[in-house]
Amino acid sequence: GVEQALEMVTSGKHVDAKTAHAAGLIDEIVPEGELRPAAVALAKRVLAEKRPLRKVRDLDDKVVAARGKPEIFGSFRKANARKFRGLLAPEYNIRCIEAAVNQPFEEGLKVERKLFMELMTGEQSAAQRxxxxxxxxxxxxxDVPEDTPVIPIRKVGIVGAGTMGGGISMNFANVGIPVTIVETRQDALDRGLSVIRKNYERSAKGGRLTMDDVEKRMSLLKGTLKLEDLADCDLVIEAVFENMDVKKDVFGKLDRIVKQGAILATNTSALDINEISTAVKRPELVIGLHFFSPANVMRLLEVVRAQRTSKPVIATSMQLAKKIGKIAALVGVCPGFVGNRILYARQLQANAMLMEGAMPWDIDKVMYDFGLPMGPFAMSDLAGLDLGWIREKSSSSTIREVLCEKDRRGQKTGAGFYDYDENRNARPSPVTEQIIRDFAAKSGVPQRRISDQEILERCVYAQINEGAKILEEGIAIRPSDIDIVWINGYGWPVYRGGPMFYADTVGLKTVVAKLKEYGPKLGKDFTISPLLVKLASEGKRFQDLK
Structure with a gap:
C-alpha cells in the first residue's frame, strides 16, 4: 500500500525477504539454493492453472485505495517534517508516489524521471557525494603510512567524571574496553557513574540495549579517587576544567604515575596542547582527543597532533576512533583547533550584527533556515551563557555579561537571549531586545535594518574565510576535512556539503567580492585569507587543492 511505500522510499531502510513477502512485493520465498527449480515450478503452475499474466503496471488495487485522499501524503509530510527538513530527495520521493496514485502509469513514469534527473544533477546530490x-x-x-605500528589499547583511564568524562567513558565500555574513572570527590564520582547508568538504561528502554548489556557495560567501569589507579592504563584522557594551570598540573602527575609507553591525551576544546605537553617528560606520547558533547552520541572526534606527537600515537588514536564508532579528523594546534575556531569567526559576526540592529532571533532564524539545527544565540542559551563567566570580574562590557548579571544565563535559568516556558520552548524576549538597544546606544553604534541575505553571508562567508586560513596554516590536511568537522560536530546540513564545499558552489570570486563589500563591518581585525583571494583570482575551487 501507499503508506508502506512512502516509508520504504523515504527511509532507505533494508527490506528483507520476509517483509517483502508480507508486503506483497514478491510471490514466494524458497529455501537457499532452490531458486531456479522453484521458479520453474511456479511458472508451470501458473500455466497449468491458466492464471492471467499480470503486469506490475496494471496492479493498481492498492493505488486506487489512496486515490483522492491527499491527506495520506499531507499527514506523512507533517509527521516527518523535522527529519526531512531541507532535503529534496524525500519530498521528491513523495511526489513520485503521488503521481503513481493520481496519474496514468506512463505519466507517473515521466514525473519520476523528471524528478530523478533534477536530483541527480542538482547541488544536493553533488554535496552528498x-x-x-x-x-x-x-x-x-x-605523513603517517598505513603500516605505522600502533599501541595496543587494552585499558583506558579518564580523569574527570563530569558530562564529558562520563560520555567519553561510555564510548570505550561500549566496545568492551575497561575504563577507570578518577574524580576528586566521592559525590562527584557517584553522580557521574549514576548518569552513565541512566543513559544506558534509557537506551535499554528504547530497545537499543538489553538490561544484560547495561550491566555488562557498567561492569567495565571502575570509579576511584586515586590517580595512582591509572598506573597500568594504556591510554589516559584528561577531561577536567578548561584551565591551562589545572591541566598542566594533572599531566605532570600522570607523567609520574602512568606506565611508560602509555598515551596521555587531553579533551581540551581550545587550549594549546604544545604547552600542556611541556608538563611531561614524554611529549611524543601527548595528543588531543577532542570529543564533542554529548560525547557518547556525537560522531566527531578532533584528533589534535602537537609538535612532538609521534606517528604511532597518531595512528593509534585514529584507529581507536574508528573502533569506538567515531569519525576522526586529524588537526593541528591553534586556538579552537578547526571546529571552534571557525565557530568563533561566525560568532564575531553574529555579535557585531546584534550591535548594528539585528535581534538574536533574526540571526538564528536565518541560520536555522539555512539548515543548521539552531542559530548561534539559541546554541549559547542551550550551553549556558555563564560558561567562562565570573561574576566578580564581570563589568557589563558585553551583552552576554549584562544578561548574566541579570541572571539570564540561558535555558537553565528560564531566560537568556530568549525567554523560556516550563518546557524550555523559546520565545523572543522584549527584555533582551531592550538590553541590546540600550547597549548599542551607550556604545554609539547606529542601528539599522539588516537583511537576511547579509546575515547569512556575513556569518557563513566569515566561516569560509577562517577555513581558508586554517588550510594556509596547515592546521587541517584538506578542505574536505573541515567539511567533515562541521557536518559531524556542528550540524552543518549534509545537503550543503560543509562550509568549504558550499563556498565552491557559491563561487570563491563571489565570496571574496562580498567580504570586500562588507569591509569595515566585519571588524577592525578582520582580514581576507590570501589563499581565498588567490584561488578566486585563478578561478579555482577549494576542491582543486591537492
Missing part, C-alpha cells in the same frame, strides 16, 4: 568520499578521505594522513 562529496561527503561520502570526504568521510573516507579523512582517515588518510599523508
Amino acid at each position: 562529496h561527503v561520502f568520499f570526504a568521510e573516507r578521505q579523512v582517515w588518510k594522513i599523508p
Whole structure:
C-alpha cells in the first residue's frame, strides 16, 4: 500500500525477504539454493492453472485505495517534517508516489524521471557525494603510512567524571574496553557513574540495549579517587576544567604515575596542547582527543597532533576512533583547533550584527533556515551563557555579561537571549531586545535594518574565510576535512556539503567580492585569507587543492 511505500522510499531502510513477502512485493520465498527449480515450478503452475499474466503496471488495487485522499501524503509530510527538513530527495520521493496514485502509469513514469534527473544533477546530490568520499578521505594522513605500528589499547583511564568524562567513558565500555574513572570527590564520582547508568538504561528502554548489556557495560567501569589507579592504563584522557594551570598540573602527575609507553591525551576544546605537553617528560606520547558533547552520541572526534606527537600515537588514536564508532579528523594546534575556531569567526559576526540592529532571533532564524539545527544565540542559551563567566570580574562590557548579571544565563535559568516556558520552548524576549538597544546606544553604534541575505553571508562567508586560513596554516590536511568537522560536530546540513564545499558552489570570486563589500563591518581585525583571494583570482575551487 501507499503508506508502506512512502516509508520504504523515504527511509532507505533494508527490506528483507520476509517483509517483502508480507508486503506483497514478491510471490514466494524458497529455501537457499532452490531458486531456479522453484521458479520453474511456479511458472508451470501458473500455466497449468491458466492464471492471467499480470503486469506490475496494471496492479493498481492498492493505488486506487489512496486515490483522492491527499491527506495520506499531507499527514506523512507533517509527521516527518523535522527529519526531512531541507532535503529534496524525500519530498521528491513523495511526489513520485503521488503521481503513481493520481496519474496514468506512463505519466507517473515521466514525473519520476523528471524528478530523478533534477536530483541527480542538482547541488544536493553533488554535496552528498562529496561527503561520502570526504568521510573516507579523512582517515588518510599523508605523513603517517598505513603500516605505522600502533599501541595496543587494552585499558583506558579518564580523569574527570563530569558530562564529558562520563560520555567519553561510555564510548570505550561500549566496545568492551575497561575504563577507570578518577574524580576528586566521592559525590562527584557517584553522580557521574549514576548518569552513565541512566543513559544506558534509557537506551535499554528504547530497545537499543538489553538490561544484560547495561550491566555488562557498567561492569567495565571502575570509579576511584586515586590517580595512582591509572598506573597500568594504556591510554589516559584528561577531561577536567578548561584551565591551562589545572591541566598542566594533572599531566605532570600522570607523567609520574602512568606506565611508560602509555598515551596521555587531553579533551581540551581550545587550549594549546604544545604547552600542556611541556608538563611531561614524554611529549611524543601527548595528543588531543577532542570529543564533542554529548560525547557518547556525537560522531566527531578532533584528533589534535602537537609538535612532538609521534606517528604511532597518531595512528593509534585514529584507529581507536574508528573502533569506538567515531569519525576522526586529524588537526593541528591553534586556538579552537578547526571546529571552534571557525565557530568563533561566525560568532564575531553574529555579535557585531546584534550591535548594528539585528535581534538574536533574526540571526538564528536565518541560520536555522539555512539548515543548521539552531542559530548561534539559541546554541549559547542551550550551553549556558555563564560558561567562562565570573561574576566578580564581570563589568557589563558585553551583552552576554549584562544578561548574566541579570541572571539570564540561558535555558537553565528560564531566560537568556530568549525567554523560556516550563518546557524550555523559546520565545523572543522584549527584555533582551531592550538590553541590546540600550547597549548599542551607550556604545554609539547606529542601528539599522539588516537583511537576511547579509546575515547569512556575513556569518557563513566569515566561516569560509577562517577555513581558508586554517588550510594556509596547515592546521587541517584538506578542505574536505573541515567539511567533515562541521557536518559531524556542528550540524552543518549534509545537503550543503560543509562550509568549504558550499563556498565552491557559491563561487570563491563571489565570496571574496562580498567580504570586500562588507569591509569595515566585519571588524577592525578582520582580514581576507590570501589563499581565498588567490584561488578566486585563478578561478579555482577549494576542491582543486591537492
